[in-house]
Amino acid sequence: xxxxxxxxxxxxxxxxxAVHRVSFALEPGRIYGLIGPNGxxxxxxxxxxxxxxxxxxxxxxxxxxxxxGLKASRIAQLGIGRTFQVIRVFPELTALENLLVVTRxxxxxxxxxxxxxxxxxxxxxxxxxxxxxxxYGQQKLVEFVRVLMTDPALILLDEPAAxxxxxxxxxxxxxxxxxxxxxxxxxxxxxxxxxxxxLCETVFVLDxxxxxxxGPPGLIQAxxxxxxxxxxx
Amino acid sequence: MAVALTPAMxxxxxxxxxxxxxxxxxxxxxxxxxxxxMRVINIAHGPMVMLGAYGTYFLWQATGVNPFLTLPVTxxxxxVVGLALQRALVFRVVGAPELSSLLLTxxxxxxxxxxVQLAFTSNLRTVEYLTGSWIIGxxxxxxxxxIAFLFxxxxxxxxxxxxxxTRLGKAIRATSQSREVALVCGINVARIHLLTFGxxxxxxxxxxxxxxxxxxxxxxxxxxxxxxxxxxxxxxGAGNYPGALLGGLLLxxxxxxxxxxxxxxxxxxxxxxxxVLVLLVRPTGLLGGRSA
Amino acid sequence: MTGARGAVLAALALVAAALCVYPVFGTGYxxxxxxxxxxWIALAGSWNLISGLTxxxxxxxxxxxxIGAYAGAILITTAGWSWPLAALxxxxxxxxxxxxxxxxxxxxxxxxxxxxxLGLNEVLRALVSYFEGLTxxxxxxxxxxxxxxxPIYYVMGALAAAVTAMxxxxxxxxxxxxxxxxxxxxxxAEAMGIDTFRHKLGAFLLSxxxxxxxxxxxxxxxxxxxxxxVFPLAVTVTMIVMVLFGGKGTVWGPVLGAVALFVIQEIxxxxxxxxxxxxxxxxxxxxxxxxxRGVLGLLQLxxxxxxxx
Numbered sequence: 001x002x003x004x005x006x007x008x009x010x011x012x013x014x015x016x017x018a019v020h021r022v023s024f025a026l027e028p029g030r031i032y033g034l035i036g037p038n039g040x041x042x043x044x045x046x047x048x049x050x051x052x053x054x055x056x057x058x059x060x061x062x063x064x065x066x067x068x069g070l071k072a073s074r075i076a077q078l079g080i081g082r083t084f085q086v087i088r089v090f091p092e093l094t095a096l097e098n099l100l101v102v103t104r105x106x107x108x109x110x111x112x113x114x115x116x117x118x119x120x121x122x123x124x125x126x127x128x129x130x131x132x133x134x135x136y137g138q139q140k141l142v143e144f145v146r147v148l149m150t151d152p153a154l155i156l157l158d159e160p161a162a163x164x165x166x167x168x169x170x171x172x173x174x175x176x177x178x179x180x181x182x183x184x185x186x187x188x189x190x191x192x193x194x195x196x197x198x199l200c201e202t203v204f205v206l207d208x209x210x211x212x213x214x215g216p217p218g219l220i221q222a223x224x225x226x227x228x229x230x231x232x233x
Numbered sequence: 234m235a236v237a238l239t240p241a242m243x244x245x246x247x248x249x250x251x252x253x254x255x256x257x258x259x260x261x262x263x264x265x266x267x268x269x270x271m272r273v274i275n276i277a278h279g280p281m282v283m284l285g286a287y288g289t290y291f292l293w294q295a296t297g298v299n300p301f302l303t304l305p306v307t308x309x310x311x312x313v314v315g316l317a318l319q320r321a322l323v324f325r326v327v328g329a330p331e332l333s334s335l336l337l338t339x340x341x342x343x344x345x346x347x348x349v350q351l352a353f354t355s356n357l358r359t360v361e362y363l364t365g366s367w368i369i370g371x372x373x374x375x376x377x378x379x380i381a382f383l384f385x386x387x388x389x390x391x392x393x394x395x396x397x398x399t400r401l402g403k404a405i406r407a408t409s410q411s412r413e414v415a416l417v418c419g420i421n422v423a424r425i426h427l428l429t430f431g432x433x434x435x436x437x438x439x440x441x442x443x444x445x446x447x448x449x450x451x452x453x454x455x456x457x458x459x460x461x462x463x464x465x466x467x468x469x470g471a472g473n474y475p476g477a478l479l480g481g482l483l484l485x486x487x488x489x490x491x492x493x494x495x496x497x498x499x500x501x502x503x504x505x506x507x508x509v510l511v512l513l514v515r516p517t518g519l520l521g522g523r524s525a
Numbered sequence: 526m527t528g529a530r531g532a533v534l535a536a537l538a539l540v541a542a543a544l545c546v547y548p549v550f551g552t553g554y555x556x557x558x559x560x561x562x563x564x565w566i567a568l569a570g571s572w573n574l575i576s577g578l579t580x581x582x583x584x585x586x587x588x589x590x591x592i593g594a595y596a597g598a599i600l601i602t603t604a605g606w607s608w609p610l611a612a613l614x615x616x617x618x619x620x621x622x623x624x625x626x627x628x629x630x631x632x633x634x635x636x637x638x639x640x641x642x643l644g645l646n647e648v649l650r651a652l653v654s655y656f657e658g659l660t661x662x663x664x665x666x667x668x669x670x671x672x673x674x675x676p677i678y679y680v681m682g683a684l685a686a687a688v689t690a691m692x693x694x695x696x697x698x699x700x701x702x703x704x705x706x707x708x709x710x711x712x713x714a715e716a717m718g719i720d721t722f723r724h725k726l727g728a729f730l731l732s733x734x735x736x737x738x739x740x741x742x743x744x745x746x747x748x749x750x751x752x753x754x755v756f757p758l759a760v761t762v763t764m765i766v767m768v769l770f771g772g773k774g775t776v777w778g779p780v781l782g783a784v785a786l787f788v789i790q791e792i793x794x795x796x797x798x799x800x801x802x803x804x805x806x807x808x809x810x811x812x813x814x815x816x817x818r819g820v821l822g823l824l825q826l827x828x829x830x831x832x833x834x
Contacts, residue, residue, distance in 0.1 A: 335636065
């Protein structure tokens with residue numbers, strides 16, 4: 001049973017097809033990459049999967065359950081977590097509260113886990129600081145562990161490496177690998193090719209809303225259509 | 234309350250609806266411009282209508298000149314008032330969260346209404362210039378409403394011509410499509426904002442000026458116009474200027490139709506229910522357009 | 526920290542005790558004024574629950590006050606209910622209205638919700654006039670004479686305390702945090718699994734109960750209501766300016782705002798009657814531009830005070 005099946009998903013904005021008949025499947029416990037030139041529809045695709053945007057046609061199945069058409073909050077509750085291209089922490093909540101706010105269950109337990117998460121990314125002393133006051137990198141980390149608080153089976157990361165320094169990036173990537181080892185599935189959108197090549201087992205390539213290639217990083221790198229999409233003819 | 238709908242009644246509904254609709258369209262166009270260009274929800278739009286009515290009233294009292302002919306004066310005056318409001322207050326919330334512009338314009342509308350109340354009391358005023366109706370083929374055509382319709386249609390046509398053909402008008406349309414692109418094209422966005430607010434106020438004022446001959450004037454008369462202008466925009470599609478035209482006429486027709494079957498009090502409810510329904514079913518309006 | 530906490534609690538207890546004892550030796554005017562302040566604390570505090578926490582501005586909130594007044598008055602006059610029960614019924618009626626309005630309207634995005642709420646007041650006034658048989662229409666409704674101003678003082682005081690306490694509980698809970706995420710970034714909140722619609726609806730219902738009860742109590746206290754007296758826009762304006770001034774989204778902001786603006790209103794009314802609505806409009810403009818977080822919000826930011834201020 002695949003973790004996520006995307007079938008024939010399309011989404012247009014006033015005549016321009018942002019995503020056109022994209023299909024792929026994700027197996028559990030693997031890391032996938034989604035790449036493509038700017039404007040190729042990657043974030044739109046993320047939004048369609050997570051319910052933040054309605055798709056014009058197509059189906060999405062999460063663990064064999066149809067999730068297209070469901071509310072975004074419902075989809076998240078089913079076990080899909082995501083981060084955003086532009087960081088979206090809650091600025092007037094503290095770092096710890098940002099983590100607490102997505103949890104259910106006993107509060108004491110949630111606070112304990114929250115502090116643990118902050119320790120994991122070495123931000124425990126900033127637990128009581130308003131998230132809006134944190135640096136870019138710190139906010140990125142908070143957003144990252146916030147996703148993990150709900151124990152998602154599928155994690156969508158939108159440009160996790162953007163604006164992040166090397167050391168922090170290595171920590172993040174190590175964390176992503178650990179998540180995969182725990183059996184979770186990860187799909188990341190990324191422009192940093194080193195990250196994609198180093199981390200992802202399978203890569204999908206979008207260009208002008210269509211999937212033009214799919215395969216292991218090495219093959220994708222050499223694929224003519226991919227090179228054309230990025231560099232032109 | 235089951236009424237047999239005769240062709241004559243339907244005809245009357247259509248005529249009265251169109252007459253009222255033109256006024257709605259003109260005023261709503263102003264609101265649509267402010268929202269389209271600045272993404273500001275101007276709750277003080279209704280009070281602008283009210284100020285236009287008072288302006289016409291006082292001009293008529295002072296000079297005795299045909300109140301329809303003093304329209305340009307009232308429009309010019311309120312254009313300046315709009316400029317002043319934008320320059321002093323509203324510009325500070327352009328680009329801020331919508332909450333701020335909502336609360337700010339709400340505060341301004343309260344201040345305006347109460348200022349007028351203090352200055353002129355809430356005694357009803359009227360401009361008794363033209364009364365009665367022409368009877369044409371069994372249909373009653375209210376004289377003041379018909380003249381108002383002609384002026385409203387004229388002003389609205391001028392406004393659309395301005396938007397479509399003049400350089401400033403095109404700049405306004407460009408800014409409402411994309412502020413960033415307009416900036417890059419060398420458009421002075423701040424000045425466009427000023428101009429738009431002034432223009433919108435002038436449109437509202439002309440609505441009020443024409444109303445002055447038709448209804449009783451009092452400080453609270455504008456608030457229902459704010460609401461109805463929003464309804465028109467929602468019906469026609471936010472950010473869709475020709476949509477305001479269609480929305481206005483549609484609202485006029487729907488209200489007249491409703492008044493056949495319901496008491497006047499309940500027809501207020503109709504407008505409200507209509508707004509909620511349309512927002513729920515098609516938030517981008519009947520003609521499509523940008524969502525908030 | 527317990528030292529400061531203990532001091533605050535002691536101070537609160539002292540104030541509460543003084544207010545309880547006040548009717549014994551206070552003047553008629555003093556008691557009525559304090560009763561009014563209690564009412565405004567309840568109203569402002571309730572408005573804060575929806576608009577201050579979630580950022581969804583309710584411009585028609587006086588509708589709940591009015592519906593509570595009419596529900597209470599009708600039950601007292603036609604069904605002979607006692608006024609305390611009628612007051613509770615007013616709260617329930619307001620909650621039912623909140624459910625009816627909130628269910629469709631809270632699905633709309635913030636600005637559209639605000640617009641929808643703008644018209645609510647007028648609609649209710651029209652409906653009240655329409656159902657004349659029940660409500661007495663434009664001529665209003667008279668209640669059997671009863672001097673209950675002292676018991677009503679206590680009940681209104683309890684209501685003000687209850688609303689403030691409820692605000693405190695909400696703000697310190699995860700429910701409250703989730704409400705705040707709606708204000709901060711509704712889309713991110715949805716993406717994180719927070720059912721924003723249910724939360725908004727919950728806050729909206731909670732915010733209607735206080736005004737509903739206050740409306741019914743006021744109806745009993747005044748002995749007579751008519752559409753214009755219980756659905757005036759001025760009530761919504763006053764609620765809003767009190768919360769904006771005191772600090773929206775805080776616990777004590779609405780209390781501070783209620784006391785401060787009531788005092789200002791009384792002072793201004795004594796010298797220049799009818800000027801205070803204009804003043805309130807101007808204060809809203811100034812606060813939104815210069816002090817959007819209100820007095821307590823500003824202090825909170827400056828001196829890093831806890832959120833429960």
